[in-house]
Amino acid sequence: MGSTRYITSMGELKRKDNSLCFRKNNRNVYIPVENTKEIYCMSEVSINSKLLDFLSMNNIVMHFFNYYGGYSGTFYPKKNYNSGKLVVKQVEAYKNKRLIIAKSIVLGIGENIHEVLYHYYKHDKKEVKETLDWIKGDMKVNLEAANNIKQIMQVEGEIWYRFYSEFKNILPQDFIMNKRVKRPPDNPINALISFGNTLLYGKTITAIYNTHLDQRISFLHEPSEGRFSLSLDIGEAFKPVIVFKTIFNLVNNRKIQVSKHFDKN
Numbered sequence: 001m002g003s004t005r006y007i008t009s010m011g012e013l014k015r016k017d018n019s020l021c022f023r024k025n026n027r028n029v030y031i032p033v034e035n036t037k038e039i040y041c042m043s044e045v046s047i048n049s050k051l052l053d054f055l056s057m058n059n060i061v062m063h064f065f066n067y068y069g070g071y072s073g074t075f076y077p078k079k080n081y082n083s084g085k086l087v088v089k090q091v092e093a094y095k096n097k098r099l100i101i102a103k104s105i106v107l108g109i110g111e112n113i114h115e116v117l118y119h120y121y122k123h124d125k126k127e128v129k130e131t132l133d134w135i136k137g138d139m140k141v142n143l144e145a146a147n148n149i150k151q152i153m154q155v156e157g158e159i160w161y162r163f164y165s166e167f168k169n170i171l172p173q174d175f176i177m178n179k180r181v182k183r184p185p186d187n188p189i190n191a192l193i194s195f196g197n198t199l200l201y202g203k204t205i206t207a208i209y210n211t212h213l214d215q216r217i218s219f220l221h222e223p224s225e226g227r228f229s230l231s232l233d234i235g236e237a238f239k240p241v242i243v244f245k246t247i248f249n250l251v252n253n254r255k256i257q258v259s260k261h262f263d264k265n
C-alpha cells in the first residue's frame with residue numbers, strides 16, 4: 001500500500017529527478033516516490049505545478065493543514081478508479097438502503113466504543129459498566145427502532161455523549177473534558193481529539209480514493225457541498241479504535257503532557 005509521510009517543518013517540496021525533495025534550512029531531505037501513497041503537510045510548505053504533476057503521475061495524495069492543525073484541503077490526483085456503474089449503484093444504495101447503511105455505521109461506532117471501554121473495565125475501571133451495558137442493550141434497541149436519519153443521528157449523539165462522560169474515569173485530571181468543543185478546541189483533550197479526527201479524515205479520503213466509490217455520496221451524514229461526506233461516514237466508525245485508543249495511550253503513559261506539549265495561545 002505504501003507509506004504516509006508527514007512534513008512538520010516549513011520548507012519547499014519539489015520534484016528532483018524521479019524523487020521528492022524537501023528543502024529546509026538549506027538542507028535537502030529526499031523522499032522516494034515508490035513507497036509513498038500520501039503526504040501530510042502540517043506546516044507551511046511551498047510547492048509548484050511541476051510537483052503536482054509528478055504527484056499525479058505517481059498517484060500520491062497530498063493533504064494540507066492550516067497553522068492550527070485544521071484540515072484545509074487535499075490535492076487529489078486524476079482518478080484511475082472512475083466507474084460510472086458504481087456511481088449509479090452508490091446512488092441507488094443511497095435512495096433504497098440509506099437507513100440500513102447508516103444504522104450499520106452507528107452500530108460500528110457503538111461496538112468499537114464498547115471495545116475501548118471494555119479494556120478499562122477489565123483493568124478495574126468498573127465505573128464504565130453502565131455505558132457498556134447501555135451499548136449492548138438500550139442502544140441497540142433504540143437504533144433498531146429508529147425509522148429516519150434524524151433518529152439514527154440522535155442515537156449516535158447519545159453514544160458519543162456517554163463515551164465522553166467516561167473520560168473522567170479513564171484520563172488524569174489535567175486531561176478531563178467537560179464537553180466536546182471544536183473550532184477552536186478549548187483545552188488539551190479537545191485539541192487532541194480535533195487533531196486526531198483531522199488526521200483520520202485525511203486517511204479515509206486516501207483510502208476511498210483507491211476505490212471506485214464517490215466521496216460525495218454519504219449515508220449517515222447528509223451529502224453536502226464543500227466536503228467529502230463519505231469520509232466522515234466511514235471515519236466515524238474507526239475513531240474509537242484509532243483516534244481515541246491512541247490518545248488514551250499517549251496520555252495515560254505520559255508520552256504527551258499538558259506542561260510540555262500544549263500552548264494555550
